[in-house]
Amino acid sequence: MLVYAFKRLLHVIPVAMGVSIVCFMLIHIAPGDPLAAILPTDASLELQAQMRTFYGLDQPLPVQYALWAWHALQGDLGTSIATGRPVLAEILSASVNSIILAVAATIIGFTFGSILGFLAGVFRGGWIDRIASGLAMLGVSVPHYWLGMVLVIAFSVSLGWLPSMGGGPGGSDGRSFSWDYIQYLILPAVTMSVIPMGIIARTIRSLVADILSQDFVQALAAKGLMTKHVMRHVIRNAAPTAISVMGLQLGYLLGGSILIETVFSWPGTGFLLNGAIFTRDLPILQGTILVLAMFFVIVNLVVDVLQSAIDPRIQRS
Known part of the structure; x- marks a missing residue:
């Protein structure tokens, strides 16, 4: 297990170098002068x-x-052209907010997606399968920014139940576990969870349907194993994928x-x-994209x- 983890960690090094090069070059080949945002005409x-x-x-x-890569390795991502603040400080504050939002959206999407996918796989071909699959397809197809605006109109403007925008009553750094903060999180988290919910539901539906048709499941049922124990084997085989x-979701x-x-x-x-795109703030753009890419790699x-760890066969392959 440790040997496999160490090998995978070694693979991260060239990936990280490639990502940093691509990130640096993409920013610099874009048109425009980054100093135009702070210099007078x-x-x-x-x-x-x-x-x-x-x-x-x-x-x-x-x-x-x-120079940029060397300073980045030391934790120095430069200074924002627009604000004059250290880029790392700007990114850390924003990253915490994105992580909170991404984790909340993942929990919602994975929970409901797993339930829908499992029910669709178990009752494949029936009305439950059609309803669950339809909801999954709807989640993947609906533009999430449009859904966000609809939710704002419904729950903020019309009903007045939830705030329409903002990072909490205390601003971007006013994070807490109180309801005053959580209510700002609900609408964006639900909106972001729709696409992963649909993808996870469709994936699990296909996995469960395929596993239930395999010989070992039929053999377990033929031996008189209780349904809940059979489903435990199904879940364990579907868990790695x-x-x-x-x-991935x-x-x-996390990329926001x-x-x-x-x-x-x-x-x-x-x-x-x-904001950095409109102000042509190269240090913020480079630093943020690099940090987000590293998040994805990690x-x-x-x-x-x-x-x-769940399926030892992966190590042997």
């Missing part, structure tokens, strides 16, 4: 040159990347959704990226290790 050439030197934009791209799908959600976080003004990484590493 009549800025002198001397002032422009000083600012380019201060942010290292006067160096060749390979040198810029080497289900965890893999859940991990959690990785996507620019549209959802913008609709609800949730102060996460997606909202931070949205989540996949953890999922691989969990899969091998």
